[in-house]
Amino acid sequence: xxxxxxxxxxxxxxxxxxxxxxxxxxxxxxxxxxxxxxxxxxxxxxxxxxxxxxxxxxxxxxxxxxxxxxxxxxxxxxxxxxxxxxxxxxxxxxxxxxxx
Amino acid sequence: xxxxxxxxxxxxxxxxxxxxxxxxxxxxxxxxxxxxxxxxxxxxxxxxxxxxxxxxxxxxxxxxxxxxxxxxxxxxxxxxxxxxxxxxxxxxxxxxxxxxxxxxxxxxxxxxxxxxxxxxxxxxxxxxxxxxxxxxxxxxxxxxxxxxxxxxxxxxxxxxxxxxxxxxxxxxxxxxxxxxxxxxxxxxxxxxxxxxxxxxxxxxxxxxxxxxxxxxxxxxxxxxxxxxxxxxxxxxxxxxxxxxxxxxxxxxxxxxxxx
Numbered sequence: 001x002x003x004x005x006x007x008x009x010x011x012x013x014x015x016x017x018x019x020x021x022x023x024x025x026x027x028x029x030x031x032x033x034x035x036x037x038x039x040x041x042x043x044x045x046x047x048x049x050x051x052x053x054x055x056x057x058x059x060x061x062x063x064x065x066x067x068x069x070x071x072x073x074x075x076x077x078x079x080x081x082x083x084x085x086x087x088x089x090x091x092x093x094x095x096x097x098x099x100x
Numbered sequence: 101x102x103x104x105x106x107x108x109x110x111x112x113x114x115x116x117x118x119x120x121x122x123x124x125x126x127x128x129x130x131x132x133x134x135x136x137x138x139x140x141x142x143x144x145x146x147x148x149x150x151x152x153x154x155x156x157x158x159x160x161x162x163x164x165x166x167x168x169x170x171x172x173x174x175x176x177x178x179x180x181x182x183x184x185x186x187x188x189x190x191x192x193x194x195x196x197x198x199x200x201x202x203x204x205x206x207x208x209x210x211x212x213x214x215x216x217x218x219x220x221x222x223x224x225x226x227x228x229x230x231x232x233x234x235x236x237x238x239x240x241x242x243x244x245x246x247x248x249x250x251x252x253x254x255x256x257x258x259x260x261x262x263x264x265x266x267x268x269x270x271x272x273x274x275x276x277x278x279x280x281x282x283x284x285x286x287x288x289x290x291x292x293x294x295x296x297x298x299x300x301x302x303x304x305x306x307x308x309x310x311x312x313x314x315x316x317x318x319x320x321x322x323x324x325x326x327x328x329x330x331x332x333x334x335x336x337x338x339x340x341x342x343x344x345x346x347x348x349x350x351x352x353x354x355x356x357x358x359x
Contacts, residue, residue: 006192007168013199014185015175021206022235025213026228037350044346045215045339046244047305048318049208050298052338053180053237055319056326057295065292072296076303082143088296093289 064095130255137259140246144238145263147293148179149271154291155182156275162189169276173269177236179294181205184332205332208339212240219247227254234261236268238294241301313349318342 032038058069072088079087152173159169176182181202188197213232220228231254239260246252305311322338329337 002165003168003171004192006195007164008171009195010185010193010198011168011172011175013195014172014181014202017199017203018176018178018181018206018209019233021203021209022213022232023229024210025215026217026232028210029214029217037347040350041343041347042215042218044311044314044343045211046241047302047311048314048342048346049211049335049339050241050302050305051315051318051342052208052322052335054295054298054302055322055338056334057292058299059319060323060326065295068289068292069295069299072299073303076300081297081300082146084300085143085147085293085296088299089289089292091289092292093287096287096289 062100064092064100067095067100068092130253133253133255134259137242137246137256137261138263139259140242140256141238141260141264144242144297145267147297148238148264148267150288150290151179151294152268152271153275153278155179155186156272156277157279158183158186158275159272160276160279162186163191164189164276166273166276170269170273173272176202177234177265177268178202178206178209179236179268180332201332205335207336209235211339211343212237216240216243216247219244219252222251222253223257224254231257231261234265236264238297239264241298245301245304310346310349313345314342317345 054069057065059066068088068091071091072084075084075087155173156166156169159172160166164172172182172185184201184205185198188201190197213235216235217228217232220231223231239257242260243252243257246256302315318338318341321341322334325337326334
């Protein structure tokens with residue numbers, strides 16, 4: 001149960017960088033007014049970030065992932081989150097098992 | 101459901117307390133909010149435990165002890181940057197290398213915290229900063245979702261954070277301790293759990309053609325950047341492209357209305 005000094009420093013650097021990004025936005029909106037188009041831009045952040053994270057998996061990883069993403073998206077129109085996610089996981093596992 | 105489960109037989113019934121003192125009503129509302137947050141995050145805990153186990157197992161192959169893996173999960177609490185750090189890990193560890201990588205991977209948090217910060221009317225100034233330190237993707241997404249339908253309260257947010265944080269740290273330590281005993285998550289499809297969660301959330305943020313423009317710009321920019329630029333720039337590139345698309349389509353609409 002030992003902690004190496006260089007490892008500890010690396011972890012602290014990561015923690016500091018992460019905290020900086022998490023508090024940064026909060027500091028930003030204290031100094032920038034949020035009217036009109038800026039308000040609009042802020043509201044578009046959630047879908048823009050989520051899409052940027054998943055797009056390479058959905059579109060540029062493999063056929064199994066692309067199909068499973070489509071299954072998940074389609075399921076999400078009607079079914080609760082946990083069911084949709086489970087369907088996606090089962091789809092990707094079976095497609096990979098078939099070598100797709 | 102959760103309340104009856106938590107009350108043991110010896111404690112007096114809740115209505116007895118509530119009828120006499122008003123602050124007990126507040127206490128009860130806060131507990132209800134906390135439990136509501138826990139219920140909302142429950143499916144994501146089922147998804148994060150396997151990822152945490154994988155993180156720990158990967159960390160072990162890079163020579164990290166379970167204590168070191170646990171410390172990283174506790175202090176950093178950002179899965180994406182932790183996996184990237186394991187990707188580029190050296191001996192001895194380079195604090196500048198993994199620190200900069202963490203900054204780059206997590207730069208999206210600036211946008212996320214700016215966005216969620218506008219929804220935190222129910223938080224005190226200190227509570228806001230404290231809450232933001234726990235702004236993992238999943239926490240943020242669920243909080244944004246909540247803010248669309250109800251007032252986001254500190255208790256509800258704490259209900260999201262507490263079980264998710266605990267699950268992430270404990271599963272990371274367990275993964276590092278168990279190491280190679282774990283099966284291959286790719287065969288089981290468990291690596292797909294998070295992309296699937298994000299897709300469900302993206303579908304929930306649909307508001308019409310404007311959202312379509314944002315999603316298209318973000319997705320196209322992310323895929324193109326990931327193809328041509330090594331590393332994790334694609335997340336920032338996609339997020340900014342989506343933002344620009346929102347501003348452009350918003351101002352175009354404004355012109356149409358004016359003319």
